[in-house]
Amino acid sequence: xxxxxxxxxxxxxxxxxxxxxxxxxxxxxxxxxxxxxxxxxxxxxxxxxxxxxxxxxxxxxxxxxxxxxxxxxxxxxxxxxxxxxxxxxxxxxxxxxxxxxxxxxxxxxxxxxxxxxxxxxxxxxxxxxxxxxxxxxxxxxxxxxxxxxxxxxxxxxxxxxxxxxxxxxxxxxxxxxxxxxxxxxxxxxxxxxxxxxxxxxxxxxxxxxxxxxxxxxxxxxxxxxxxxxxxxxxxxxxxxxxxxxxxxxxxxxxxxxxxxxxxxxxxxxxxxxxxxxxxxxxxxxxxxxxxxxxxxxxxxx
Amino acid sequence: xxxxxxxxxxxxxxxxxxxxxxxxxxxxxxxxxxxxxxxxxxxxxxxxxxxxxxxxxxxxxxxxxxxxxxxxxxxxxxxxxxxxxxxxxxxxxxxxxxxxxxxxxxxxxxxxxxxxxxxxxxxxxxxxxxxxxxxxxxxxxxxxxxxxxxxxxxxxxxxxxxxxxxxxxxxxxxxxxxxxxxxxxxxxxxxxxxxxxxxxxxxxxxxxxxxxxxxxxxxxxxxxxxxxxxxxxxxxxxxxxxxxxxxxxxxxxxxxxxxxxxxxxxxxxxxxxxxxxxxxxxxxxxxxxxxxxxxxxxxxxxxxxxxxxxxxxxxxxxxxxxxxxxxxxxxxxxxxxxxxxxxxxxxxxxxxxxxxxxxxxxxxxxxxxxxxxxxxxxxxxxxxxxxxxxxxxxxxxxxxxxxxxxxxxxxxxxxxxxxxxxxxxxxxxxx
Numbered sequence: 001x002x003x004x005x006x007x008x009x010x011x012x013x014x015x016x017x018x019x020x021x022x023x024x025x026x027x028x029x030x031x032x033x034x035x036x037x038x039x040x041x042x043x044x045x046x047x048x049x050x051x052x053x054x055x056x057x058x059x060x061x062x063x064x065x066x067x068x069x070x071x072x073x074x075x076x077x078x079x080x081x082x083x084x085x086x087x088x089x090x091x092x093x094x095x096x097x098x099x100x101x102x103x104x105x106x107x108x109x110x111x112x113x114x115x116x117x118x119x120x121x122x123x124x125x126x127x128x129x130x131x132x133x134x135x136x137x138x139x140x141x142x143x144x145x146x147x148x149x150x151x152x153x154x155x156x157x158x159x160x161x162x163x164x165x166x167x168x169x170x171x172x173x174x175x176x177x178x179x180x181x182x183x184x185x186x187x188x189x190x191x192x193x194x195x196x197x198x199x200x201x202x203x204x205x206x207x208x209x210x211x212x213x214x215x216x217x218x219x220x221x222x223x224x225x226x227x228x229x230x231x232x233x234x235x236x237x238x239x240x241x242x243x244x245x246x247x248x249x250x251x252x253x254x255x256x257x258x259x260x261x262x263x264x265x266x267x268x269x270x271x272x273x274x275x276x277x278x279x280x281x282x283x284x285x286x287x288x289x290x291x292x293x294x295x296x297x298x299x300x301x
Numbered sequence: 302x303x304x305x306x307x308x309x310x311x312x313x314x315x316x317x318x319x320x321x322x323x324x325x326x327x328x329x330x331x332x333x334x335x336x337x338x339x340x341x342x343x344x345x346x347x348x349x350x351x352x353x354x355x356x357x358x359x360x361x362x363x364x365x366x367x368x369x370x371x372x373x374x375x376x377x378x379x380x381x382x383x384x385x386x387x388x389x390x391x392x393x394x395x396x397x398x399x400x401x402x403x404x405x406x407x408x409x410x411x412x413x414x415x416x417x418x419x420x421x422x423x424x425x426x427x428x429x430x431x432x433x434x435x436x437x438x439x440x441x442x443x444x445x446x447x448x449x450x451x452x453x454x455x456x457x458x459x460x461x462x463x464x465x466x467x468x469x470x471x472x473x474x475x476x477x478x479x480x481x482x483x484x485x486x487x488x489x490x491x492x493x494x495x496x497x498x499x500x501x502x503x504x505x506x507x508x509x510x511x512x513x514x515x516x517x518x519x520x521x522x523x524x525x526x527x528x529x530x531x532x533x534x535x536x537x538x539x540x541x542x543x544x545x546x547x548x549x550x551x552x553x554x555x556x557x558x559x560x561x562x563x564x565x566x567x568x569x570x571x572x573x574x575x576x577x578x579x580x581x582x583x584x585x586x587x588x589x590x591x592x593x594x595x596x597x598x599x600x601x602x603x604x605x606x607x608x609x610x611x612x613x614x615x616x617x618x619x620x621x622x623x624x625x626x627x628x629x630x631x632x633x634x635x636x637x638x639x640x641x642x643x644x645x646x647x648x649x650x651x652x653x654x655x656x657x658x659x660x661x662x663x664x665x666x667x668x669x670x671x672x673x674x675x676x677x678x679x680x681x682x683x684x685x686x687x688x689x690x691x692x693x694x695x696x697x698x699x700x701x702x703x704x705x706x707x708x709x710x711x712x713x714x715x716x717x718x719x720x721x722x723x724x725x726x727x728x729x730x731x732x
Contacts, residue, residue: 008523012516019513125343127536127567129543139548145522146548151515221544222512225341225536231510266505266516273516274477274508 004143009263011142015151017259018159019218024236024243025162025251026210032246033183033203035101036093039108042233043115044080044208048215049224050119052076053128056219060132069133073216080212081205089204094197112229120226127223134220151221158217162210163252170248179203183246238281244294254284254292324643327399330371332626333392334427335403335413336615339379341510344535345405345428345563349615350375351608355600356623366630367641378404385409386416393422399644400425402622405615407431407479414443423629423648427622428615430581431483432710435668444651444665446625446658447582447618448673450480451710452702454487454532456675457559457579459702460695461528462496462722464577464679465555468527472503472554474517474541476533481506484532484559490714495722502526507537514541518548525553534560543571551576563613565680565688572689576680583660583676583696584617589730590661590696597659612659621658621673625665628656661696668706672699698726 027041056072088111096104137149170176181189182199190196214232222228239258243250258277265273272279284292334353337346353373361370374396376388385404392398400423403413410429417424417440424443426434432449434440461468471492475481485504492499502524505517521529529550531541538561545551551573558564559579565572591597600620604612633642633650642650655664663673678691702725704710 005523008519009516012519015515016513120339125339125341125347127344127539129539129567129571131543131547134547145519147519148547218512221515223536223540223543225510226339226343227341227510228512231512263516267520270503270505270517 005267007143008145009267010260011147011152012266013260013263014156014256015147015259016263017255017257018155019214019221020232020235020239020259021159021252021255022162022214022217023211023232024239024255025166025248026207026214027233027236028240028243028246028251029166029210029248030204030207031240032248033179034093034097034200036097036104036108037101037237037245038204038207039105039233040088040111040115041108041207041211041236042229042231043112043119044084044211044229045215045218045232046119046224046229047084047115048076048080048212049219049222049228050123050128050215051079051212052216052219053130053224054123056130056132057128060130066132066136069130069136069220073133073213076216077209077213080215081207081209084212085205085208086201088208089201093204094200097200112233116226116229119229123224125226127225128219129223131220148221155217159252162213163249166248175202235277238277242281242284242291244288244291247291247293250291250293324641326367326641327369330366330369330400330630331396331398332371332373333376333389333396333398333401333403334373335376335378335385335389335401335405335409336428337379337405338375338377341535341537342405343379345613345615346378348608348610348613349405349428349619352604352612352616352619353623355603355607356620360623360627366627367634369641374398376403378406378409382409382412386412389413389416390420393420398422400626400647402427402619402626404429407483410434414438414440417442421644423644423651425622425626428618430480432487432704435670436704436709440669442648444625444669444671446621446656446663446665446671448671448675448699448703450484451487451704451714452673452675452697452699453559453579453581454484455491455702455714456677456697457530457557457577458488458491458495459697459722459725459727460577460579460677461557463695463727464693465528468499468555470500470502470524470526471528471530472501472505472521472524472526473530474505474507474514474521474533475531476509476511476537477506478509481509481532485530487710487714488530488532490711491717494715494717495719509537511537512540514544518544518550521545521550521554522548527554528557529554530557530559532559534563538564539567539571542568546571546573559677560614562691563615565690566611566613567688569688570682572680574680574682574689576689578678578680578689578691580676581614582617582673584614585676585678585691585694586611587690588660588676589694591659600659617659621656621660621663621671624656624658625651625654625663625671628654663699666706670703670706672703674699675702692731694730696728696730701725 023045030038134150139146140149178199182196239254243254261276261280265276336349337343357371402425405428407429410426426445430450432451473485475485556576561578562580586601629647629650633646661674663671665671675697678694680689681692682689704713
């Protein structure tokens, strides 16, 4: 494997990791605060993709500028977060926080299954595609290989921006600090007067919006098909578990690790490429059951 | 009494005698059809179901089969193997259907074929492609009303060798499941026999339903193979072709896409000119021999109006299955002196049956396999349609490219030699 191939595999891995990170970070954020493994996260991703493609397609068919694809992605993220994520937290999840973990998992899984059918009702079984955003940005030649600027530059930049944004939000803003307080110790936070219900709602809306944003970003690069949400939830769970559930920065590192692992596998041992994310997860969890950046949990009695 | 008079008396007597064995004419013929109505393969099942409903309506308007109207019940293959088999049994044993049309997935066909023989129900494999079914087993009640993977892949190799005889290197990007693996096995076996000096430079089998082929494409851009084969379909094929054309992979490599007829319209202008496309038979909405046939063009238009899309190969496969079913009843009735046949007589009539769907004639061999010609072409982007259409169309003679009865495809392909390329009958259409 020469230096050129290593560079190419690196670029591919980073582009892939950026997309996976967008979804996994929302999943891990929600888990960190609410201690709920939200399987319906995959639906938010898929709905974000479907919505962007179908609305975008309609807008462009009506003759509007293709640059609207970018604001549309933001709108999609906000809609998925507020219109879908918000009510689910308020009217469904809120009732089950005190219940067993297994039940919570089953409820979000049920939501996921319902959304799968809803998607099929609305969008049918045919693949959708709209790559306006990707086409607009053109291609870049690196080492004689043509890359799309969208995947090589735009996706990683957006991912880094989201990471920095989340970090600043959690560390520097009051709302973020409240979120952190609830993450650390919910009982104590409630005792000193923090409205945990509100924090949960905000967290869930942000997490869902990130998944929707991930779907919107992905929609420019891939066919939007039934079942895309299921694939993504499995992969982002692998990322979140590798990182340690609840670790925002860890999710970025784990996504990068898994993205690079996968792309190097395609170059060296294509047969293994599907397994690589899970092999990495397995290796990490064997050595550190709490994940790369996870903290040992103290059990309260 | 002379001989002629004797005959005049005897013939009706003979018919009267046989008619005693005739089954009672039912009020309706009920068939069960399995198709993917959910999951990724719904890209095939949903149009096929729409087609079946339209065609059954047409058949019934024209008087049904021997005066008996047809009705169909659909089973979703997407529900999974166990559910499919349970539903299959229910339709046969509880509902008493007259025949089953199953299925799209080769895996499902493998499971259903022995079940159909157990249940003694006529089963028309209306879409699945695995060549193994009739090569590894004998079935009395199972028939395939179209070609299988071997002629489909072999014709793609032949088309490639006829249009691009000098290529040196090839890579493959197939879905990681039985079809992706098996089709590459057949394709590469045929290719190595017919052009031994070709080098395979990369073999990729990305996960089924993979949303991203960027890494594979980077690798292919660096390797620059002359030809890239992909037998993928549905969303996988769409994504691969779009990502490949966005990054200029087709500038140096020719794509060979044996199933891309089913993606042409969805791909729009993303599929550049000059790529080789197969149709799993002679299935094409601009079939050069059918353009003057009002029944064909009328159906294409009717289908486009009803569903918003042009018919794709599962639609043609459905027309073949329905026409074979109708043809078998009519043949059995004729053999039965015009009386309604029983189910065993209909099964007997399937062997050797010749019928026409929305393409050329298809014949069912004694092993149950249909012999169908293969249409391939090269993409052309013109102003007539907002998606690529096929030029340089070739139709290969199904007889010569289908594995002979009693032989196994892998052995038969290995026994071919490069002279075969010129020996095969082919009709070429310059458009």
